[in-house]
Amino acid sequence: MARSSYPRYPDACGWTALLPPRVPRPTVSGTHRVKYAVVGGGYTGLAAARRLAELEPGASIMVLEASTAGEGSAARNSGFASPRDVPSGATQAELQRGAAQNRLTEEGFGWLTEIMERYGFGCELELTGRIKGAATEAGAALVRSQREGALRLGVAHEFLDAGQMEARIGSRYYGAGLFTGEGYLLQPAALIQGLADCLPGSVALHENSPVTALRRRGQWQLETPEARITADAVVLATNAAVKNFGYLRDRLVTIYTYAALTEAMRPEDAAHLGFMAHWGLLPAHRLGTTVRRVGTDRLMVRSMYSYERGIAPERARETLLSCFHRRYPALAHVALEYVWGGTTALTMNGSPFWGQIDAGLFTSAGCNGAGIVKGTILGKRLAELMLVVADPQEVSAAFGTANWIAPEPFRSIGFHAIAAVERRRAGAEA
Numbered sequence: 006m007a008r009s010s011y012p013r014y015p016d017a018c019g020w021t022a023l024l025p026p027r028v029p030r031p032t033v034s035g036t037h038r039v040k041y042a043v044v045g046g047g048y049t050g051l052a053a054a055r056r057l058a059e060l061e062p063g064a065s066i067m068v069l070e071a072s073t074a075g076e077g078s079a080a081r082n083s084g085f086a087s088p089r090d091v092p093s094g095a096t097q098a099e100l101q102r103g104a105a106q107n108r109l110t111e112e113g114f115g116w117l118t119e120i121m122e123r124y125g126f127g128c129e130l131e132l133t134g135r136i137k138g139a140a141t142e143a144g145a146a147l148v149r150s151q152r153e154g155a156l157r158l159g160v161a162h163e164f165l166d167a168g169q170m171e172a173r174i175g176s177r178y179y180g181a182g183l184f185t186g187e188g189y190l191l192q193p194a195a196l197i198q199g200l201a202d203c204l205p206g207s208v209a210l211h212e213n214s215p216v217t218a219l220r221r222r223g224q225w226q227l228e229t230p231e232a233r234i235t236a237d238a239v240v241l242a243t244n245a246a247v248k249n250f251g252y253l254r255d256r257l258v259t260i261y262t263y264a265a266l267t268e269a270m271r272p273e274d275a276a277h278l279g280f281m282a283h284w285g286l287l288p289a290h291r292l293g294t295t296v297r298r299v300g301t302d303r304l305m306v307r308s309m310y311s312y313e314r315g316i317a318p319e320r321a322r323e324t325l326l327s328c329f330h331r332r333y334p335a336l337a338h339v340a341l342e343y344v345w346g347g348t349t350a351l352t353m354n355g356s357p358f359w360g361q362i363d364a365g366l367f368t369s370a371g372c373n374g375a376g377i378v379k380g381t382i383l384g385k386r387l388a389e390l391m392l393v394v395a396d397p398q399e400v401s402a403a404f405g406t407a408n409w410i411a412p413e414p415f416r417s418i419g420f421h422a423i424a425a426v427e428r429r430r431a432g433a434e435a
């Protein structure tokens with residue numbers, strides 16, 4: 006039997022704190038027999054459960070979430086989502102792969118917006134475009150090469166010099182930037198709570214119900230602190246925590262990253278946030294800091310990556326405060342109201358692991374920090390794979406598959422060495 010620990014969230018997520026309180030679904034107790042059990046109520050798990058219910062309306066489906074909708078990484082993220090991405094390069098192979106990915110992510114994004122419309126809930130979804138911000142020479146070179154790529158591919162964009170960056174976002178910190186019109190921002194806690202609260206009737210969601218053991222005896226048996234569940238098939242939609250069940254330890258690493266929301270600013274302070282009413286900035290360097298404007302009067306900052314374990318809360322707060330104040334010295338008197346951490350799963354080659362891992366056991370994990378849309382479409386396709394209506398080649402052709410990672414201690418030595426080099430390269434963008 007695989008006994009599993011499960012994530013706990015000691016620091017309250019700021020996005021959830023901004024929403025009205027929500028009553029979580031009841032903890033599971035007693036003995037249950039279901040056709041499908043889904044472990045994890047993030048984007049992947051809820052998409053898989055919803056799609057199973059659509060395709061097999063009579064089937065009993067249970068979703069078991071260790072925490073609540075609003076406390077997992079599905080709510081803790083920065084809220085960047087996009088139906089399309091610019092391909093990584095302009096070779097024939099890169100263009101084909103980019104188009105295959107975009108077909109899937111467009112479907113995932115379309116499905117999310119359709120669900121929101123059908124059930125009438127919002128998540129402050131705004132088409133804002135994206136700014137890639139460069140605060141170093143190396144970052145500026147990356148931005149210039151992305152501009153070349155955008156030009157070659159005919160993607161509408163605007164190259165921004167330091168003055169134009171300052172006008173848009175109010176900060177003199179960035180020497181250059183690239184604005185592309187694609188890309189949405191949303192309130193992630195509102196989205197995941199909305200999705201959790203409009204599941205089809207045949208899906209029973211149980212929150213505060215961690216699965217602590219999983220074994221197969223003909224059927225699958227799952228244990229939570231107060232219940233035993235038997236299921237014909239199981240979806241492990243726990244992202245990096247799939248390793249807690251003994252799977253994919255040679256494919257995924259768990260990364261902790263941190264985010265903060267400022268306190269609400271006075272109008273004269275908010276005037277320092279540039280002329281754009283809504284904007285989201287991603288760093289040119291992948292280990293850099295993400296910044297976005299939230300509503301009229303707050304900023305969100307996300308930064309830091311820590312391997313397999315979290316950072317002390319005071320260090321996370323101090324670092325995020327410094328990231329914010331370095332970019333906005335005129336707002337040095339503005340404090341952070343909420344600071345929180347979350348996890349994501351990284352793979353060596355950036356591809357997710359998606360598919361069957363044992364008889365009647367399926368998973369999709371490793372969205373590499375972009376799980377709102379990818380988690381949704383990969384969860385949807387996983388349900389289709391289980392009911393034999395999906396072509397597994399479609400997913401691997403678009404996203405590839407997570408490759409092997411060396412075991413410990415080589416893995417952590419390698420990670421720390423790469424991270425040290427990359428941190429130096431990120432420089433002021435961190």
Ligand SMILES: Cc1cc2nc3c(=O)[nH]c(=O)nc-3n(C[C@H](O)[C@H](O)[C@H](O)COP(=O)(O)OP(=O)(O)OC[C@H]3O[C@@H](n4cnc5c(N)ncnc54)[C@H](O)[C@@H]3O)c2cc1C
Pocket residue numbers: 009010011012044045046047048049050069070071072076077078079080081082083084085086214215216217242243244245246262263264307346347348349350369370372373374375376377378380
């Ligand atoms: C700070 C931060 C910023 C990010 N920014 C973005 C962004 O801007 N855009 C974007 O697309 N992505 C972003 N991400 C990544 C995104 O949040 C994840 O990729 C996404 O949440 C993955 O969805 P998922 O459903 O696969 O996994 P998760 O959302 O992690 O859901 C897995 C769920 O499984 C539950 N679970 C784990 N173990 C058990 C168990 N034993 N029993 C029951 N339940 C269990 C967990 O509590 C969790 O709720 C960010 C992540 C972080 C941490």
